[in-house]
Amino acid sequence: MTDAEPLFPASHPPVKRGRIGVLLVNLGTPDGTDYKSMRRYLKEFLMDRRVIEWSPFYWYPILFGIVLNKRPQKVGKAYETIWNKELDESYLRTYTRSQTEKLAERLRDHPDVVVDWGMRYGNPSIAERLNALKDKGCERILLFPLYPQYAAATTATVNDKAFDALKAMRWQPALRTVPPYHDQPAYVDALANSITSHLATLDWEPEVVITSFHGIPQSYFDKGDPYYCQCQKTARLLRDKLGWDDSKLMVTFQSRFGPEEWLKPYTDKTVEKLAQDGVKRIAVLNPGFVSDCLETLEEIAGEAAESFHHNGGEKFAHIPCLNDSDGGMDVLEAQVRRELMGWI
Numbered sequence: 120m121t122d123a124e125p126l127f128p129a130s131h132p133p134v135k136r137g138r139i140g141v142l143l144v145n146l147g148t149p150d151g152t153d154y155k156s157m158r159r160y161l162k163e164f165l166m167d168r169r170v171i172e173w174s175p176f177y178w179y180p181i182l183f184g185i186v187l188n189k190r191p192q193k194v195g196k197a198y199e200t201i202w203n204k205e206l207d208e209s210y211l212r213t214y215t216r217s218q219t220e221k222l223a224e225r226l227r228d229h230p231d232v233v234v235d236w237g238m239r240y241g242n243p244s245i246a247e248r249l250n251a252l253k254d255k256g257c258e259r260i261l262l263f264p265l266y267p268q269y270a271a272a273t274t275a276t277v278n279d280k281a282f283d284a285l286k287a288m289r290w291q292p293a294l295r296t297v298p299p300y301h302d303q304p305a306y307v308d309a310l311a312n313s314i315t316s317h318l319a320t321l322d323w324e325p326e327v328v329i330t331s332f333h334g335i336p337q338s339y340f341d342k343g344d345p346y347y348c349q350c351q352k353t354a355r356l357l358r359d360k361l362g363w364d365d366s367k368l369m370v371t372f373q374s375r376f377g378p379e380e381w382l383k384p385y386t387d388k389t390v391e392k393l394a395q396d397g398v399k400r401i402a403v404l405n406p407g408f409v410s411d412c413l414e415t416l417e418e419i420a421g422e423a424a425e426s427f428h429h430n431g432g433e434k435f436a437h438i439p440c441l442n443d444s445d446g447g448m449d450v451l452e453a454q455v456r457r458e459l460m461g462w463i
């Protein structure tokens with residue numbers, strides 16, 4: 120095409136073009152801790168067939184008859200204990216927004232790149248943000264599910280939702296997805312640095328450090344989900360980096376839901392057992408969570424700490440997630456720059 124040749128006739132509606140979008144997507148969060156907000160959020164979450172794989176004929180009567188009547192109240196109370204009161208939102212949302220702003224700042228050398236964020240469940244939705252990026256002229260979009268380890272219940276459902284949104288578009292942007300980064304050096308280095316620097320702030324040394332990952336049902340692993348192996352690999356690389364063995368750096372799985380068997384060993388049982396066996400000092404981190412959230416702040420820093428002390432333990436430290444720290448941002452930037460190759 121020559122310069123003289125206009126791309127569109129004068130009568131054509133205005134079109135913005137030529138930019139590249141990066142969309143960070145985390146799990147999601149309720150808009151408030153009240154019953155209605157909690158129920159709306161949990162309903163969207165627990166109706167996702169990537170999350171609950173049981174047949175809807177069996178699951179929906181339980182979901183609508185029992186779970187959505189009782190759980191919103193119980194979980195709402197738990198959210199209240201970890202709510203960011205200043206901004207009236209959950210920390211997951213606060214950190215995801217901050218990660219977006221900081222990443223945009225780090226990518227200033229590419230003025231054609233626009234960074235945005237969305238949530239798989241709740242607001243802002245993936246479809247809304249993909250449309251917003253398109254409206255800003257993004258013809259190519261890099262979708263970044265914020266999970267270092269791949270699970271169908273997390274990574275795949277983000278990708279599904281994004282491609283669903285594309286189904287409704289006449290003129291689709293090109294879409295790339297960021298793969299899991301459980302074994303990437305930037306990630307392992309940032310975790311190791313975070314452990315070392317956090318432990319240096321304590322006036323005691325843990326006998327055991329637990330890496331606690333969110334669990335999935337054992338049956339999902341049996342069907343071929345790579346999640347368990349990717350968690351184990353992250354832990355092995357961390358041990359190599361820190362020079363620790365598997366009795367010093369343990370792997371456990373938390374947040375069981377429902378009656379099925381989940382990946383083992385369970386975090387809550389392990390913490391209890393260590394205390395009962397006479398271990399007095401432990402530290403716990405959650406390498407699978409990009410941001411602190413209900414599952415890390417309430418379940419680990421709150422409940423697990425309480426259980427450790429209750430069973431005879433003396434010192435418990437929760438090592439925060441990488442969140443929007445410099446180390447955490449190095450990890451996100453490294454993945455995005457690598458995956459944007461050929462586009463920037």
Ligand SMILES: C=CC1=C(C)c2cc3[nH]c(cc4nc(cc5[nH]c(cc1n2)c(C)c5CCC(=O)O)C(CCC(=O)O)=C4C)c(C)c3C=C
Nearest residue numbers: 146147148170194211270272273333334335376412413414
């Ligand atoms: C069968 C149910 C669930 C599977 C499988 C599951 C996998 C999974 N989840 C995360 C990360 C998070 N989960 C969070 C909360 C949460 N998870 C489930 C259920 C399953 N998760 C529920 C019902 C809830 C809501 C709280 C509750 O009712 O207990 C969160 C926290 C969100 C927040 O706003 O703070 C995160 C993050 C991963 C990584 C994962 C599989 C690998």
Ligand SMILES: [Fe+2]
Nearest residue numbers: 333334374414
């Ligand atoms: Fe979960």
Ligand SMILES: [Fe+2]
Nearest residue numbers: 374413414418
């Ligand atoms: Fe939980």
